[in-house]
Amino acid sequence: MQLIDKTTKYLGYFTALVLVVLVLLVVYDATIRYFFSSGSIALQELEWHLFDVIILFGIAYTLKHSSHVRVDVFYTSFSEKTKRVINIISSLFFIIPFSILIIYISIDFVLLSYEQNEVSSNPGGLEYRFLVKSLLPLSFVFLILQAISHLSLDWKSKS
Known part of the structure; x- marks a missing residue:
């Protein structure tokens, strides 16, 4: 379970880095658009x-x-024992099944995008749309793994 938690931790660090890049990109885009009347769809x-x-x-x-x-x-306001029971039930009956459903549905969604070589409908937009769509099932795999880690921790604490 430590490997899952460590992976999730680094995934969070990566996400924070992407957030910094996004902020810089938005500042750049807004500056170019409003001061230089230029911009990029991509x-x-x-x-x-x-x-x-x-x-x-x-x-x-x-x-x-x-x-x-x-x-x-x-x-x-619940006791620690009640919180653990709620966490176990929510992981087993909500998070994991819902995540499996999202993965199952989204795989065809990604494959279709890949097979069609889907690109942006906007002129000058980005290509390889399947790459961003593939994040959907991947992110829910990470969610399942983290739910299993939480489930394991709550189950051990229950005993």
């Missing part, structure tokens, strides 16, 4: 693709640090 699409990386790879990192969305109003 750069704007790259911004969206980097945003995809941040969101999709940030999911597992957020779960690792228990910063994911839940009803904290109730959760914070």
Whole structure:
């Protein structure tokens, strides 16, 4: 489980680096657009693709640090044992099955994009759209691994 947690940690570092690149790119794009009346469709699409990386790879990192969305109003008042039971149930019956479903559905989505050599519909847009689409199943693989790590930790603590 340490390997999973370490992988998720470095995935979070990578995501933070991508966020810095995205901020710099947005500043550059806005500067070029407003001061020089110029711009690039490809750069704007790259911004969206980097945003995809941040969101999709940030999911597992957020779960690792228990910063994911839940009803904290109730959760914070529960005992540690109840919290562990809720975490186990949510991992087994929600996170993992939902992630498997997303992976199953998205693989055909990625393969179709690859087979069609899908490109941006905008003139001057980015090519190889399947690359960004492939982040979808990959990110949910990372989420499953992190859920298993959390599940293992909660299960050991239960005993």
